[in-house]
Amino acid sequence: MTLLDSFLTRAALAGVGTALAAAPLGCFVVWRRMAYFGDATAHAAILGVALALALDISIFGGALLVALAMATLVSTLSGRGYAMDTLLGVMAHSALAIGLVAVSFLSGVRIDLMAYLFGDILAVSRTDLLVIWIGAALVLALLAWRWSALLTATLNPDLAHAAGIDPRREQLVLTFALAVVVAVAIKVVGVLLIAALLIIPAAAARAFADTPERMGVFAALIGVTSALVGLWASYTFDTPTGPSIVCVAALCFVLAGIARLATRQKA
């Protein structure tokens, strides 16, 4: 019984840590219309997983490096004459396909592939938990430190310049934070659903928020609720955990939308 408690506790803590970091970062992803950017970075991480397994380094490290490379590549290519959504569509799915092909070359990994695509939160170890919480704390600290500058740069790059803020540096901060969140979230929801953890809580929080800060806080609350309720549902109904978490987040989004419509009609 204690064993059961402890793996569920570890799973809950992993989910909460990831949601806490992903939700406020997800607000910037939504505000800056970077949804596909998040997708491309997350999908590229499967290539990092393959590399990590082949080179026998930590999965987290491999995913972080490749996610960082992908995010930097996309940032560099943006505004160079390609339509951004086309470019990201090409890169997101190519990275995923290349990663899947690369994994297939490794013997004995095929069984584990589902774990990297959809997460395996119930198998989170103490070390994983430590990595997740260090990563989440790093992202939250970075966002808190750069919050005003990030917001100003998000609003308008020229306005940022006039206030002595370099928007390109802020873009790099977001790129780095995104790579870290992707790397820590693989274990929790898997590469295919990371973007959902970023975007859905933020989108649901928009309905209730009147300032960017409140939207960040609401998004974090919705993200944490989704993680815990999703975990409970997965345990109770024997459903896959990562997708269950995303389903709860999606439900929150729908309820938030209905609540917003209802209050509007009253007003």
Add this chain to the structure above:
Amino acid sequence: MSLVETRHLGVDLGGKTVLQGVDFRIDPGEIVTVVGPNGSGKSTLLRLIVGAVAPSRGTITRKPGLRIGYVPQKLHIDPTLPMTVMRFLGLPRRVARRAADEALRRAGAEGLADRQMTDLSGGQFQRVMLARALLSAPELLILDEPTQGLDQPGSAAFYRRIDEVRAELGCAVLMVSHELHVVMAASDRVICLNGHVCCEGAPEHVASAPEYRALFGTGTQGALALYRHEHNHSHDHAHGHGHDHGHDHKHGHEAAE
């Protein structure tokens, strides 16, 4: 000492030369207006001074520690980004409510502090942007077509307000405008730009300069008539030099009124 001074400044954007050989300066307390056809590099010059664009050639010198208040030409706030006026005023540095209210009053946007930015009308939005620019106690206020989308009385009121702000704060003002007659009357100095400085000086001087009339001669007869009657009948000369820009501008200008 000048607040900003440029020497032989050139800017290339996307392989195209946008500005070439620009010598520009602005002194404390001056109101300088930049006029010129579409694509003449007006906004680029402002963005250069703000620091958003780097010069390709030449030099730009800013007074050390220069405080710039900037009102960009367009500011699109994504509907997914909730933003009250109060929070907008506090970017990037938070401000006290009292200071925010004072800046809003100065800018003619009293009582808007708790509204959402996306709910404001065009005129209110412009005045809130002005209030935000004022909060940094600027030595140089930079406005890029601040009255775009405002009607005639609205933009006239806006320029009067700029003049009051200058008088109260003693800041220099640098602006781009299409509304030549209104703006020229409100400026100490006018710079006519078309990739390079065509002509500059006191408004009367610029309005009668052949370079200026070549660019705007056909488009601003009525406007110039308000301004200087004796030049009303020399437009044949201007027409000979007329660029297509002049016509484009004319239509845009009339539509704006």
